[in-house]
Amino acid sequence: MTTPSTAAAPAHDRPWRRIADRLPPITTIGPLLALLAAGTFFAVRTDRFLAGQNFSLILQQVMEVGVIAIGQTLVILTAGIDLSCGMVMALGSIVMTKFAVDLGLAPWLAIPAGIGASTAFGYLNGALITFVRLPPFIVTLGTLNIAFAITQIYSDAQTVSGLPGALNLFGQTFRLGSTEVTYGVVLMLLLYALTWFVLHQTGVGRHVYALGNNAEAARLMGIPTQRLLRGVYTVAGAIYGVAGLLLVARTGVGDPQAGQTDNLDSITAVVLGGTSLFGGRGQILGSLVGALIVGVFRNGLTLMGVPSVYQILITGILVILAVATDRLSRARG
Amino acid sequence: MASASPAPTPVLEARGLVKRYGHVTALDGADFQLLPGEILAVIGDNGAGKSTLIKALSGALVPDEGEIRLDGQPIRFHSPLDARRAGIETVYQDLAVAPAMTIAENLFLGRELRRPGLVGRLLGMLDRRRMLEQAKGHMEGLKIGIRSMRQAVETLSGGQRQGVAVARSAAFARHVVIMDEPTAALGVKEGNMVLELIRRVRDRGLPVILISHNMPHVFEVADRIHVARLGKRCAVLDPKRISMSDTVAVMTGAKRPEELPPEALA
Amino acid sequence: MAKLNRVLLGLLVLAAAIAAAAADKPIIGLITKTDTNPFFVKMKQGAEKAAAATGAKVMSAAGKFDGDNATQVTAIENMTTAGAKTILITPSDTKAIVPAIAKAREKGVMVIALDTPTDPQSATDALFATDNFKAGVLIGQYAKAAMAGKPARIATLDLAPGITVGQLRHDGFLQGFGIKEGDPAIVCSADTRGDRAKGQTAMENCLQKAPDLNVVYTINEPAAAGAYQALKAAGKATGVLIVSVDGGCPGVKAIQAGTLAATSQQYPLKMADMGVRAGVEYAKSGKKASGYVDTGVTLITDRPVSGVESKDSKFGLANCWGG
Numbered sequence A: 001m002t003t004p005s006t007a008a009a010p011a012h013d014r015p016w017r018r019i020a021d022r023l024p025p026i027t028t029i030g031p032l033l034a035l036l037a038a039g040t041f042f043a044v045r046t047d048r049f050l051a052g053q054n055f056s057l058i059l060q061q062v063m064e065v066g067v068i069a070i071g072q073t074l075v076i077l078t079a080g081i082d083l084s085c086g087m088v089m090a091l092g093s094i095v096m097t098k099f100a101v102d103l104g105l106a107p108w109l110a111i112p113a114g115i116g117a118s119t120a121f122g123y124l125n126g127a128l129i130t131f132v133r134l135p136p137f138i139v140t141l142g143t144l145n146i147a148f149a150i151t152q153i154y155s156d157a158q159t160v161s162g163l164p165g166a167l168n169l170f171g172q173t174f175r176l177g178s179t180e181v182t183y184g185v186v187l188m189l190l191l192y193a194l195t196w197f198v199l200h201q202t203g204v205g206r207h208v209y210a211l212g213n214n215a216e217a218a219r220l221m222g223i224p225t226q227r228l229l230r231g232v233y234t235v236a237g238a239i240y241g242v243a244g245l246l247l248v249a250r251t252g253v254g255d256p257q258a259g260q261t262d263n264l265d266s267i268t269a270v271v272l273g274g275t276s277l278f279g280g281r282g283q284i285l286g287s288l289v290g291a292l293i294v295g296v297f298r299n300g301l302t303l304m305g306v307p308s309v310y311q312i313l314i315t316g317i318l319v320i321l322a323v324a325t326d327r328l329s330r331a332r333g
Numbered sequence B: 001m002a003s004a005s006p007a008p009t010p011v012l013e014a015r016g017l018v019k020r021y022g023h024v025t026a027l028d029g030a031d032f033q034l035l036p037g038e039i040l041a042v043i044g045d046n047g048a049g050k051s052t053l054i055k056a057l058s059g060a061l062v063p064d065e066g067e068i069r070l071d072g073q074p075i076r077f078h079s080p081l082d083a084r085r086a087g088i089e090t091v092y093q094d095l096a097v098a099p100a101m102t103i104a105e106n107l108f109l110g111r112e113l114r115r116p117g118l119v120g121r122l123l124g125m126l127d128r129r130r131m132l133e134q135a136k137g138h139m140e141g142l143k144i145g146i147r148s149m150r151q152a153v154e155t156l157s158g159g160q161r162q163g164v165a166v167a168r169s170a171a172f173a174r175h176v177v178i179m180d181e182p183t184a185a186l187g188v189k190e191g192n193m194v195l196e197l198i199r200r201v202r203d204r205g206l207p208v209i210l211i212s213h214n215m216p217h218v219f220e221v222a223d224r225i226h227v228a229r230l231g232k233r234c235a236v237l238d239p240k241r242i243s244m245s246d247t248v249a250v251m252t253g254a255k256r257p258e259e260l261p262p263e264a265l266a
Numbered sequence C: 001m002a003k004l005n006r007v008l009l010g011l012l013v014l015a016a017a018i019a020a021a022a023a024d025k026p027i028i029g030l031i032t033k034t035d036t037n038p039f040f041v042k043m044k045q046g047a048e049k050a051a052a053a054t055g056a057k058v059m060s061a062a063g064k065f066d067g068d069n070a071t072q073v074t075a076i077e078n079m080t081t082a083g084a085k086t087i088l089i090t091p092s093d094t095k096a097i098v099p100a101i102a103k104a105r106e107k108g109v110m111v112i113a114l115d116t117p118t119d120p121q122s123a124t125d126a127l128f129a130t131d132n133f134k135a136g137v138l139i140g141q142y143a144k145a146a147m148a149g150k151p152a153r154i155a156t157l158d159l160a161p162g163i164t165v166g167q168l169r170h171d172g173f174l175q176g177f178g179i180k181e182g183d184p185a186i187v188c189s190a191d192t193r194g195d196r197a198k199g200q201t202a203m204e205n206c207l208q209k210a211p212d213l214n215v216v217y218t219i220n221e222p223a224a225a226g227a228y229q230a231l232k233a234a235g236k237a238t239g240v241l242i243v244s245v246d247g248g249c250p251g252v253k254a255i256q257a258g259t260l261a262a263t264s265q266q267y268p269l270k271m272a273d274m275g276v277r278a279g280v281e282y283a284k285s286g287k288k289a290s291g292y293v294d295t296g297v298t299l300i301t302d303r304p305v306s307g308v309e310s311k312d313s314k315f316g317l318a319n320c321w322g323g
Helices: A009-013 A015-022 A026-045 A052-061 A063-077 A085-101 A107-130 A136-155 A165-171 A183-201 A203-213 A215-220 A225-251 A262-272 A284-304 A309-332 B050-057 B080-085 B103-107 B117-123 B128-141 B158-172 B188-203 B215-221 B244-252 C002-023 C038-054 C069-081 C098-106 C132-147 C164-177 C196-209 C221-233 C249-257 C268-285 C313-318
Strands: A173-176 A179-182 B012-021 B024-034 B039-044 B065-070 B073-075 B088-091 B176-180 B208-211 B224-229 B232-237 C027-032 C057-062 C086-089 C110-114 C126-129 C154-158 C186-191 C215-218 C241-246 C262-266 C291-294 C297-301
Touching: A026 A284, A026 A309, A052 A063, A052 A179, A052 A183, A052 A284, A052 C196, A063 A085, A063 A183, A063 A203, A063 A225, A063 A262, A063 A284, A085 A107, A085 A136, A085 A165, A085 A225, A085 A262, A107 A136, A107 A165, A107 A225, A165 A183, A165 A225, A179 A183, A183 A203, A183 A225, A183 A284, A203 A215, A203 A225, A215 A225, A225 C196, A262 A284, A262 A309, A284 A309, A284 C186, A284 C196, B012 B050, B024 B050, B024 B065, B039 B050, B039 B188, B039 B215, B039 B244, B050 B176, B050 B208, B080 B088, B088 B158, B103 B128, B103 B158, B128 B158, B158 B176, B158 B188, B188 B208, B188 B215, B215 B244, B224 B244, B232 B244, C002 C057, C002 C069, C027 C038, C027 C069, C027 C268, C038 C057, C038 C268, C057 C069, C069 C086, C069 C098, C086 C268, C098 C110, C110 C268, C126 C268, C132 C164, C132 C215, C132 C241, C132 C262, C132 C297, C154 C164, C154 C196, C154 C221, C186 C196, C196 C215, C196 C221, C215 C221, C221 C241, C221 C249, C249 C262, C249 C297, C249 C313, C297 C313
Parallel strands: B024 B232, B039 B208, B039 B224, B088 B176, B176 B208, C027 C057, C027 C086, C086 C110, C110 C126, C126 C291, C154 C186, C154 C215, C215 C241, C241 C262
Antiparallel strands: A173 A179, B012 B024, B012 B065, B065 B073, B224 B232, C262 C297
């Protein structure tokens, strides 16, 4: 006797529902559609938007938040949050640049030192959350201040300039057709691809999703949840360090005042990209789309001569729409 | 019990289990036997030591005294993982599934299959096709009719979700499946569906320990009934030879096992 | 946590006050927005130097971030209790701080705003500040003269919507240049939040919109540095005139290096110095400072133009802040 699939039968039989089930969910497609819509709008309204060079610029401009958003996405997937990201990035960039300039360390030593400092802070976050069992919001609120203070004290609130050429490597460009593309943008895209691979094609990635979706179930199924959580925050810290390197390459200096709005900006990118703040659901590539949406609006509105206060307004509306779409799509499903 | 053939080795056995929490003695020399190919229901009033017994058998806690044997060999569990590695799977009361993930993903949660060769070993790349196929196989083997293994578990009904959890434990269990209140949250139709699933698991050769408060369900599927009382095994009853009300009476202490006719004991 | 901070702050201030009272020195409180911005660091140094010269004692406190009103309120209360007769403050929230200031003034404390006026300005006894409008006018006049009649295509890199300082400097620049808001000479406007990287982004977008722009007004020197980076990457470093406001030492060095054409220098040290001296005067004679005192703004450039008074980068370096 075959057990019939009972309660779900009526809804799934409707033909449009069967098609809808095969398409990616609205939370995945939505951000991409929004980005395409915005792009189309600006392409029509201003003749300077649709240019390879302009797109290359936008990619460079979203690099800082875009890379930080990778780490933030990983953290948010575990139902956590990381408010310290921008400050940890700034710390890494100051360590990196001061080691190169003040201590005269070769770049291939200074850069890992900077990324190492950021990674250490990531581990600190993870340790406080798992060993002392403090909520991520509180922990990263504290480490954000600690990282900021250390950065100011170590740099004496001065920007570090006169960097050796190697630190600017990722700011160099190469030609793609008629467009100049920076290596930093390529690195960002590679990082996104790598993270996508780990999240979707490996067991560890599935475990991260399970941890955010139902931590108790993950634990019962033998997944080392505490170790995994520490690992996620540590990897996020390393990613913030890489963001610091890319920022140094883009601006040409180590800036201790950098990254102060990056926590909210990266969370915005993650939310716009369709990842749920409750954990366990979302797309890493969505965060790139989310960062691009903000970047496209900022670029397009400036090209159109619209005051930037409207950019802030639109970003706010989009965030509400993104979160509402996520809730509504789950209520239906 | 009178029997012509020699008594089979119990699949899972415990003798003299003791567990104390401060002044409270949860297990007071409890015994336990699970025979091959049976569905053994474990019942007991609150505080009878039923859940503590099950936790000891599934590795969720370590008893202070006593011994546990699996297939006749003594064994010690220090964690639920130890029990799983020994081939004992548990279907938890809240199912322990990740609602946003698919049926296939949940089935292999924590035990994902990797691609063969370098790609699987070095990169840890998942073999999703194989997991989908095997998931389909496991579900069909238990005759659970869900069309797509790609469906998110949260889109399923309560009974279907229970089916996924049962299929997961049946897929990986080598010796025992423990089910904790599997029909508690379900309606009549789906509850019966799950009972049928339990029978199918037993029919595939996996003995089942069924913890349940639902007497009608117990009487429908159980081969024997283990009654826990006051931290010990009070009696083991034959549901075909004893009434439901007498069983409840033994469970609450209103009737003593000595007062029962001998054929009621299993 | 906030309570602990308050208790600690109170104890520190009390200890300082007791020490000062024992030596019969006038106690002057200095409350800045943050203590990491070099502008405020210089202010604190100026206050301490003036205190040493006049025999006064300075107690200082700062908010944790730009906009942290609560810490400033607590500092006012603690300093008043500890016997400070004058409080100098750069208000983080120009409206929300007013009640706390009023309470202190009722107790006879003289409160002077530094750098940023409260809202309303009359809520403090006096205001020692840069005339931000004038700062903008100076660089606007300079830019106009430096263009020497060539048609200007101006980009304004501003602060953020709704912040007075940014608005004043922007409007001053327009007036100094002789144009009004909406003039076709303004080809682009973008916000930077005073941040270097955001300044770079804003400049890139403006260049995309109007590749032939030739004048860039920037809200402050970090934004100007970011703008320069973008211009350099676009190969337009030499053809564009950049002006700014601040007069911080990094900015004056940029003037020297030629990556910034002119900047209006402000004097946080002077603000603090004047504030301390006013406090000493009040303690001695009971005479309060009042009204608005312009602490001065000087145009710094190494390429002077006729008709606009300026000083060179040597002067700028001697008087700059932020090391």
